[in-house]
Structure formats: C-alpha cells, structure tokens
Amino acid sequence: MDVALACAWLRATAGAVTAEADRLTRLDAAIGDGDHGVNLTRGFAAVISGLDGTPPATVAEVLVKAGSTLISKVGGASGPLYGSALRALGKALPSGTTVTPEELLTGLHAGLDAVRALGGAAPGDKTIVDAYAPALEAFAAAVAAGSGLAQATAAAARAAEEGAAATTAMTARKGRASYLGERSVGHQDPGATSTALIFRALAGVAEG
Amino acid sequence: MKKFINDPADVVAEALTGLAAAHPELRVDLTERFITRAGAPRAGRVALVSGGGSGHEPLHGGFVGPGMLDAACPGEIFTSPVPDQIIAATRAVDGGAGVVHVVKNYTGDVMNFQLAAELAADEGIAVETVLVDDDVAVRDSTWTAGRRGTGATLLVEKIAGARAAEGADLAAVAAVGRAVNAASASFAYALSAGTTPAAGRPGFDLPDDEIEAGVGIHGEPGRRREKLRPARALVHDALDAILDAKEFPDRVIVLVNGLGATPLIELYLVYGEVAAVLADRGVTIARRLVGNYVTSLDMAGLSITLTAVDDEMLRLWDAPVNTPGLRWGA
Missing domain, CATH: 3.30.1180.20 (Dihydroxyacetone kinase; domain 2)
Known part of the structure; x- marks a missing residue:
C-alpha cells in the first residue's frame, strides 16, 4: 500500500458510506438512534477535505490524520471508535511511502485493539468487532498463505460482510442497542455493517 | 415532519445563535460550540462542565450560570459532543482549581469525555468525571452499556454546582455529584x-x-x-x-x-x-x-x-x- 492507495481507500470509504447512508441510518433507527449514516457521511467528508490540501507524505500519516479528523468531527460512539482505529493503525505502521501486507496486518491488529480497548466489546456483542475481527483473521490467513494485498483485502472484505450479516442473530451487549436486550435480535448491527463497507472499499481500491 | 427550522443541517448552530441573542448573560462560542457563563473562569473555584447531544433542552446549555454549570458543550442532535469542544470549554472555565465533567452514561458521551479528559491531563488541568446513570429501566447492566443518565443529571448539576459555588475543592464537588447520582433512580x-x-x-x-x-x-x-x-x-x-x-x-x-x-x-x-x-x-x-x-x-x-x-x-x-x-x- 502506498500513499495514493491509502488516500483512495479513504475516498472510496467516503463514497460508500454516503451511498449507503440511508441503509445505515435505517439499521441504526431500528436498534439505536438513527444517525449512523449521517454521522459517518459527515465524518468521512471531513476526512476527504483534509486530504484535498497537501496530502501527507507517508501511509502512516494519512491514516493518523484521518483518524484524528473522525475523532474531531463525528461525535457519538462511531467517531472515537473509527477515529481511534485509524489512528492506531497508522501509528503501528513504519514511516515510509509504502507498507507491505505484513505491516498492514500489524496495523490492522492495532486498530482492532484500539476499538476493543475504548469500547470494551468482545466478539458476539453485536458491534464493529463482529465484522472487524473476522476480517482481520481472514486477512492474516491470506497473508500467511502468501497472498498479495488484493487477494488478502478481498478475503477480509468477504469475512467482514459475513460477520456483519451474522450480527442479525446476536443480542446487543454494548452501545445504545444494548438497552433493547433481546429486542435487538433480528436486526443487523449498523457498526458492523459500516465496518464491512470500509473493508469492501479497501478491497475495491487494492484490486485496482 | 413539521418543525420551525430552516435547514435540518443548521438547527444546532442556529439554535445556539438564538440562545446567545436571548441570553446576553451567557457567552456562546459559535465556532468551537460551547456555552459559558459571563465571568468565566472563576479564579480558584472548581468549574463544572457538562454536555451531550442536543435535543434535550434546557439540558445542558440552559443550566449554565451562577450556582450550576460553568460551561456546556452541545453536540449534534442526539450525538455526543467531540473532544475538541469539551477540551475548549474545559480550558475556558478552568480557574486553577480543577474541572468536574458531568457525563451521562451513554457510550458516545463516555468515550468523547474520556478522550477530552486525557487531553486536559496532558495540559495540566485536573479533571474529575461524574458519571450519571440513574435510569433503572435498564435492568441488567452487566450485559448492557449500563444504566442511562436521564433526569438525575439536573440534580447532579444543581447540587454539585452549588458546592462549587461555595468554594469546595475538586474532590468534594465530584464527591457530592457522585453521591447525588448514587441516591437517584x-x-x-x-x-x-x-x-x-x-x-x-x-x-x-x-x-x-x-x-x-x-x-x-x-x-x-x-x-x-x-x-x-x-x-x-x-x-x-x-x-x-x-x-x-x-x-x-x-x-x-x-x-x-x-x-x-x-x-x-x-x-x-x-x-x-x-x-x-x-x-x-x-x-x-x-x-x-x-x-x-x-x-x-x-x-x-x-x-x-x-x-x-x-x-x-x-x-x-x-x-x-x-x-x-x-x-x-x-
């Protein structure tokens, strides 16, 4: 991954959350407060306008800056969670204009750790983690098998989407949906859904 | 939807403009988005800062003034404020005796106030957080984000604000705020x-x-x-x-x-x-x-x-x- 690809990932993510904003908001209205699509659209729009000036020189800086912007602009839980994930991802990368799939794997691990540390969610709690953790596992397996970035990110995106779909059957234990208890069953988690969009965006740009 | 608004995207900003016009005794920072009382900071006094999503008015901005809050940070509607707002408000009212953050127990509010408190600590501002979680409708807090902060927020802000006004130190102001929350349902x-x-x-x-x-x-x-x-x-x-x-x-x-x-x-x-x-x-x-x-x-x-x-x-x-x-x- 180089700086251009990292920027392309963020632009593709902005496009995806904007295109899917209504769906994210509908999912959130069912078990939360119905602003997930609006908030992510606002946040990634700010990330993109931050890139429009002088783009940062390293992949790490691109992602740290994007994370800081999300923390500063979004609010709610999604701002700190996605913002901290991107910041941790960026901070775990070596400074340089390109990073290898192995280095990206280390960064993605750090991102998931940040989400779990801040939100306290475990797999099965019906959160971002339920898409992120399987995506990371699939990415790691692909990298271990010698796959390139395109194949590994495609595997991660598929796993994230399956993980997001699997949240439908779960009972929420974190965030606002947790107040519903068993009434949250039958609804796909909006955070896991947006996480799948972010991994799909990565796979899309990595495919070229 | 029928509402007295102009554009849905401008509701919070325009309401703050109106609040500033209606209450000249308050200072409303429309850029950083926080509300302080006139005369802030009060040297040597503990300051109270609260905030949360907009849409709960008069909470929190309507409770800024003598005897209650020093500052409030309104987020987007039903969305917690961001750390930048909270740290800006905290800086603006810190009189050297520390700042109490009154935080309703929602995932987003807790995270954003936590990030702001870490920034404040880096700047040498002592912050104590009082978490409000009085809503007993949430039964099993082991398997949820915990009980929500609701009506008791008003009592915490009033009583802790009065304690700060009479010159109590940071630990004492936070302690009475926590005691009020613990005694509320x-x-x-x-x-x-x-x-x-x-x-x-x-x-x-x-x-x-x-x-x-x-x-x-x-x-x-x-x-x-x-x-x-x-x-x-x-x-x-x-x-x-x-x-x-x-x-x-x-x-x-x-x-x-x-x-x-x-x-x-x-x-x-x-x-x-x-x-x-x-x-x-x-x-x-x-x-x-x-x-x-x-x-x-x-x-x-x-x-x-x-x-x-x-x-x-x-x-x-x-x-x-x-x-x-x-x-x-x-």
Whole structure:
C-alpha cells in the first residue's frame, strides 16, 4: 500500500458510506438512534477535505490524520471508535511511502485493539468487532498463505460482510442497542455493517 | 415532519445563535460550540462542565450560570459532543482549581469525555468525571452499556454546582455529584417518539393504544411495549421499579420531567399520583420540581426521578441558582 492507495481507500470509504447512508441510518433507527449514516457521511467528508490540501507524505500519516479528523468531527460512539482505529493503525505502521501486507496486518491488529480497548466489546456483542475481527483473521490467513494485498483485502472484505450479516442473530451487549436486550435480535448491527463497507472499499481500491 | 427550522443541517448552530441573542448573560462560542457563563473562569473555584447531544433542552446549555454549570458543550442532535469542544470549554472555565465533567452514561458521551479528559491531563488541568446513570429501566447492566443518565443529571448539576459555588475543592464537588447520582433512580414512559430534523420521521412508531415503558431520552425504544393504561397505574409501576432499585429511607426530591411534548397539566396530574403513592409508602417529599427539563425533542412522555437526600444535599439544592432553565433565590 502506498500513499495514493491509502488516500483512495479513504475516498472510496467516503463514497460508500454516503451511498449507503440511508441503509445505515435505517439499521441504526431500528436498534439505536438513527444517525449512523449521517454521522459517518459527515465524518468521512471531513476526512476527504483534509486530504484535498497537501496530502501527507507517508501511509502512516494519512491514516493518523484521518483518524484524528473522525475523532474531531463525528461525535457519538462511531467517531472515537473509527477515529481511534485509524489512528492506531497508522501509528503501528513504519514511516515510509509504502507498507507491505505484513505491516498492514500489524496495523490492522492495532486498530482492532484500539476499538476493543475504548469500547470494551468482545466478539458476539453485536458491534464493529463482529465484522472487524473476522476480517482481520481472514486477512492474516491470506497473508500467511502468501497472498498479495488484493487477494488478502478481498478475503477480509468477504469475512467482514459475513460477520456483519451474522450480527442479525446476536443480542446487543454494548452501545445504545444494548438497552433493547433481546429486542435487538433480528436486526443487523449498523457498526458492523459500516465496518464491512470500509473493508469492501479497501478491497475495491487494492484490486485496482 | 413539521418543525420551525430552516435547514435540518443548521438547527444546532442556529439554535445556539438564538440562545446567545436571548441570553446576553451567557457567552456562546459559535465556532468551537460551547456555552459559558459571563465571568468565566472563576479564579480558584472548581468549574463544572457538562454536555451531550442536543435535543434535550434546557439540558445542558440552559443550566449554565451562577450556582450550576460553568460551561456546556452541545453536540449534534442526539450525538455526543467531540473532544475538541469539551477540551475548549474545559480550558475556558478552568480557574486553577480543577474541572468536574458531568457525563451521562451513554457510550458516545463516555468515550468523547474520556478522550477530552486525557487531553486536559496532558495540559495540566485536573479533571474529575461524574458519571450519571440513574435510569433503572435498564435492568441488567452487566450485559448492557449500563444504566442511562436521564433526569438525575439536573440534580447532579444543581447540587454539585452549588458546592462549587461555595468554594469546595475538586474532590468534594465530584464527591457530592457522585453521591447525588448514587441516591437517584428514574423511570420514563413515551406516548410517541420524537423526530430528529435529520431523520424527518419519528424514531419509532407506536399504535394509538400503545406506549413504550422504560424509554430513553434519544428515541431509543424502551424496556417493553404495553397498552396505555390510566396514569395512576403507570405511576404505580414506575415507582415500583424505582423503589425496587434503590433504598429511599427518608426524604426525597421528586422530579416529574416532561420529555418535550407533554403538557404541564398532565405532568401535574402525574405529580399528584406520585405524591399519593409516596405518602402511602412512607416516603417524605422534601422538595419537588415539575416541568420540562431533560427533554427528547418533541417526544410525548415523561420521566419520574427520585433522589434520596440528606441535610447537606437539601441545603445545596436550596442554594441560589440563576440559569435560563432553573432559577431561584437569585
């Protein structure tokens, strides 16, 4: 991954959350407060306008800056969670204009750790983690098998989407949906859904 | 959706502009988005900062002023403020004696205030966080994000604000705030959901004869749906939930709080039922407050909060307060 690809990932993510904003908001209205699509659209729009000036020189800086912007602009839980994930991802990368799939794997691990540390969610709690953790596992397996970035990110995106779909059957234990208890069953988690969009965006740009 | 707005995207900014125009005794920073009282910071005094999503007015901006908050940070509607806002407000009111953050227990509020408190610590500002989680409708806090902060937020801000006003130190102000929260329990009903300007439709739909019991203040659905019954029966159930959750051995402050679209005539009717039940149960009402204080946009509904108080808390409750949303003795 180089700086251009990292920027392309963020632009593709902005496009995806904007295109899917209504769906994210509908999912959130069912078990939360119905602003997930609006908030992510606002946040990634700010990330993109931050890139429009002088783009940062390293992949790490691109992602740290994007994370800081999300923390500063979004609010709610999604701002700190996605913002901290991107910041941790960026901070775990070596400074340089390109990073290898192995280095990206280390960064993605750090991102998931940040989400779990801040939100306290475990797999099965019906959160971002339920898409992120399987995506990371699939990415790691692909990298271990010698796959390139395109194949590994495609595997991660598929796993994230399956993980997001699997949240439908779960009972929420974190965030606002947790107040519903068993009434949250039958609804796909909006955070896991947006996480799948972010991994799909990565796979899309990595495919070229 | 029918609302007195211009563009849904501008509602919070334009409401803050209006608040600034209506209350020249407040300072409203429209760029950084926070509200402070005139004369901040107060040298040598502990400052109180709160904040949360907009849509709960007069909470929190309407409680800025002598005897209560030093600053409030309004987020987007039903969305917590961002750390930048919170740290800017914290800096603006820190008089060198430290700052208490009053935070309602919602995932987003907790995270953003936590990030801001870390930034404040880096800058050498001492911050104590008082978490408000009085909503007993959330039963099993082991398997949820925990009980929500609702009506008791007003009591925490009033009583801790009075303690700060008389010159108590940071630990003492935070301690009384935590004690008020620990002594409080709330339960809410909704007859209909509020509509956020961005969504344009109600947060949930209820048939004409159904209500949401144990509802939160963001349009998030509650503990259960049930048929509408007479107010007396609803009050009985709410007070059962409250009295089961905590001990109220002696005297209480009662808050009957409208959620935005419930007329005062119904709030007073409900207060009468609350007073009757508490008399039956041997609980003495020392003070009471009836009105719209912690709202949820145009939700029709109400919450009932009981706070067990001692002499010290009552003295602080009675102390002068002068804010747009709460004023006595001033």
